[in-house]
Amino acid sequence: MDPIAELAEFDRETVAQAKAVEQRIQAEGFAAGHTIRDVRVFRVLMPWVGTKRWDGSAESFTFAEFETDKGLVGIAEGANADAEELKGKVLGKNPFDPSIRADMGLAYWDLSGKIANRPLGQYLHELFALETPLAERVPMSAYTWYSFPDLNGENAVTFESYPSYVQEIVRTHGFHNIKLSMCDFEPQRYVELIRNIRAAVGEDVDIRVDPHASWGEAQALRFMREVEDCHLEWIEEPVGGRFAHIFRAGHRLRLLSTIPISSHAWLPPLVPHPSPKGRYGDDALDAELDLDALRRWQPADISAPDAYAGPLALKRYYDAARFLGMGIGMHSAYELGPATAIRLHIAAFTFPYEMPYHIVWGRDRAFPPFSAHAINAHYNQWADDVICGGKMAYDQGFLAVPKEPGLGIELDPERLRHYAFSEEKAAAHTRHIEQIRATHLDALGWQVERSGWRRYREH
Structure with a gap:
């Protein structure tokens, strides 16, 4: 059979199974007979450790608690910030009413596990009747970048201090995987930086890099060839532009180059589709594989989707990627505790696969060995978290999968108050970053504009 046709057949079976699980979750949740009696919305301003390049020194987050008449509370991160509007949509309704799925967001999954009285990852593992292991902890990649000082003049990470900074977080948290965000300096400066970091951490720490699709193809190739002897784990989508251009560049x-390419666009690719169920809504289950793109390109080695596509969508992506012989990872956005928790649950039930002792040979639809990678996370860069107990603790670079029902975490009222958003706090961070942005290209030693032209300097 044609390999792409074989993938399409396999994917149809995967989607059918995922939709059956989706229908069961929906039916069991609705049948539990809960009604939303209260909604509480919280907006916080969480500082970074240092100032994330010229992006900012803090980020705003909105959380919601959906309380039911039977005493369960579902938590959402990234909720509608307008509390009255949200209440008007959901109060008095069953949390599994399809008409409010997009409004529930992450809370849909938290309540799914709580009604089943299972940690979410375990619940999904059982629903899919998987015979594979259920992970208790997940290896994390520590995100790193150039940092300007914070509002107190502390926690800067410069080109010169970067290697020792990486050494310190490896020593403190036990990370075995480091990710470099690489749009702070001009591309060629990263050749020297990668070499310095590799010398600092040795060969036992994996290094992955992400130019955030900010380079041209020529810059990417020059960089990749010059650091091949540094044994990078992967480079993530170095070239920007339309998806067709990204895929074409990745293919070439x-x-x-021998450096693997990671992608959160080639998962494999789907035909563009609407997302009426919102974040974590698994709308990708209703989209078709882009068979034309699959026949034209092979632009990535590792599939790294975003968790907000939904747990069932990621199960589909990962099964299809492994069928193609790709590795699997997980992309990250700005996640605090609740969004980090669902990422851990997804990885716990989707990543592990039983392998024969040492040989995978000729088995029908056998998945490739050594295909699971540590998941990306900005989590190490936040000053704190708003969940009970504070930030989850790293152990040898792993985070433990929460063991309580649902997401397994709860919001901490005291931390919500401490980090509550205010215009005064936000204004201080805005003034700080505006001062940085005014001169950041000079501070970072840029000789060219991001368009590619040489910088013209006024005398």
Whole structure:
């Protein structure tokens, strides 16, 4: 059979199974007979450790608690910030009413596990009747970047201090995987930086890099060839532009360099589709594989989707990626505790696969060994968290999968008050970052504009 046709057949079976699980979750949740009696919305301003390049020194988050008449509370991160509007949509309704799925967001999954009285990852593992292990902890990649000082003049990370900074977080948290965000300096400066970091951490720490699709193909190839002896784990989508251009560039770069390419666009690709169920809504289950793109390109080695596509969507992506012989990872956005928790649950039930002792040979639809990668996370860069107990603790670079029902975490009222958003706090961070942005290209030593032209300097 044609390999792409074989993938399409396999994917149809995967989607059918995922939709059956989706229908069961929906039916069991609705049948539990809960009614939303209260909604509480919280907006916080969480500082970074240092100032994230010229992006900012803090980020705003909105959380919601959906309380039912039977005493369960579902938690959402990234909720509608307008509390009255949200209440008007959901109060008095069953939390599994399809008409409010997009409004529930992450709370849908928290309540799914709580009604089943299972940690979410375990619940999904049982629903899929998986015979594979259920992970108790998940290896994390520590996100790193150039940091300007914070509002107190502390926690800067410079080109010169970057290697020792990486050494310190490896020593403190036991990370075995480091990710470099690479749009702070001009591309060629990263060759020197990668070499310095590799010398500092040795060969036992994996290094992955992400130019955030901010380079051209020529810059990407030059960089990749010059650091091949540094044994990078992967480079994530170095070239920007339309998806067709990203795929075409990735395809060519894979032929010209030994460094694997990670993608959160080629998962494999789907035909563009609407997302009426919102974040964590698994709308990708209703989209078709882009068979034309699959026949034209092979632009990535690792599939790294975003968790907000939904747990069932990621199960589909990962099964299809492994069927193609790709590795699997997980992309990250700005997640605090609740969104980090669902990422851990997803990885716990989707990543592990039983392998024969040492040989995978000729088995029908056998998944490739050594295909699971540590998941990306900004989590190490937040000053704190708003969940009970504070930030989850790293152990040898792993985070433990929460063991309580649902997401397994709860919001901490005291931390919500401490980090509550205010215009005064936000204004201080805005003034701080505006001062940085005014001169950041000079501070970072840029000789060219981001358009590619040489910088013209006024005398």
